[in-house]
Amino acid sequence: IKLMCRQGIPVQYRSDIWRRLIYAKISDLKQEKGEFYFGHLITRAYDSLVGYYRKQIFIDLLRTMPTNINFSSADAEGIRKLKEVLLAFSFHNPSIGYCQGLNFVASMCLLFLDTEDAFWALVAITEKYFQPTYFDKSLTGANIDQEVFQEMFSQKLPVLYAHVKKFDLEFSTITINWFLALFIEVVPFQTLLRIWDCFLMEGPKVLFRFSLAILQKHQEVLMEQREVLGLLKCLKNCTKLLLDVDGLVKTAFGELKPFPKRHSITTRQLHFEKI
């Protein structure tokens, strides 16, 4: 199944497999919370007018997938679902509440899953796939991963890393949303699906792989950039046009060997957490 995920889940099985992968992560939690949990959260979401995160969620609803007809107007079906998922989640996990970017993640889930499954997918992603601090009020986990990623970048692609370091730029401000929003809005949709297939199967480690693969594939043209905005534009255009997904997967899982093992990533995460 890991191999199938890397090769891309056939479209007719995607919903089903994503759902299974997600439930494998949270079935215990779901059992513990009981079968009415999601419905209960929805009721609370509709009853309560206060909800600290309500305002931010409402600002973002129509700014999530505006070109999709199901998400393009206030009374569209997708918007109602997205609102329910995000509000329910903000009550479920008050320490994250709502983090911008989760709107994109939730809407992506809603393209393949029903409302309750999309809610559990969001729970799985924020609490099980990533560390629970990933999306917290200081984006603690996300920042730690950027430190880890910078270190990996310097080891795997030292020449490009040295080039990028010459600019007055915190490179992580660019790459953080590759991780936080799971490449949504970064790569073309078909490529995005393939990254998600791998992510849901194998977890956040693949985000490091894909990030490095993207940089490696465009190393040459990135090296030619002499100015910070040129570099950023170039990187943005390269990722937007990343249609050779098979090549990307090949680079990510083949050419980057040896890749740090999951436990060594964890060790580095702990190291940066202390700092």
Add this chain to the structure above:
Amino acid sequence: MSFQGPEEYDYLFKIVLIGDSGVGKSNLLSRFTRNEFNLESKSTIGVEFATRSIVVEGKKLKAQIWDTAGQERFRAITSAYYRGAVGAMLVYDIAKHATFENIDRWLKELRDHADDNIVVLLVGNKTDLRHLRAVMSEDAAEYADRNNLIFIETSALDSTNVEHAFQQCLNEVYKRVADRHFSNVNIGQTTALPTTNLQSTILEKKFCCNS
């Protein structure tokens, strides 16, 4: 693959857009740099950027404008965002009073992270929503006055004052540079070095290649 041909300019100025989520930062950016307004805009995650050059007193100024997520938790990653900025647009929505109330916090954020001499504009955006106005111009003007900010109201949607706002910001930056408010401006440097002050981030140069 090259995305822009060689471009000449005399000065490169970094301008940052800040303010609450949904006040229209990204559309101010696109209106000024591409003359576009996007009704189907998306939440900004991470950092966006664009450039445009204008001529002031015969000098070509290239503005490098940065835009970022408005949600508070993203500020943790954006302290680097202020580095080297010589101008800031503090944006609120004239139809949402809370976004004006938060200006205080944004200003503090700037004072903590940006250069002391940074030019700050207070921008009341969305004047096209005049029937929904919640922040009086006089109140904002008075606030700006008290805090030494330049005040302007804009509409990214119908273009009102957007050009003027950025021009004013760049003019003022240029004036301060010409008066040597930003000390130790390096001349003829091609790439900025990592620094915490403005020393090497205002680049005075000719014949720069941006490809």
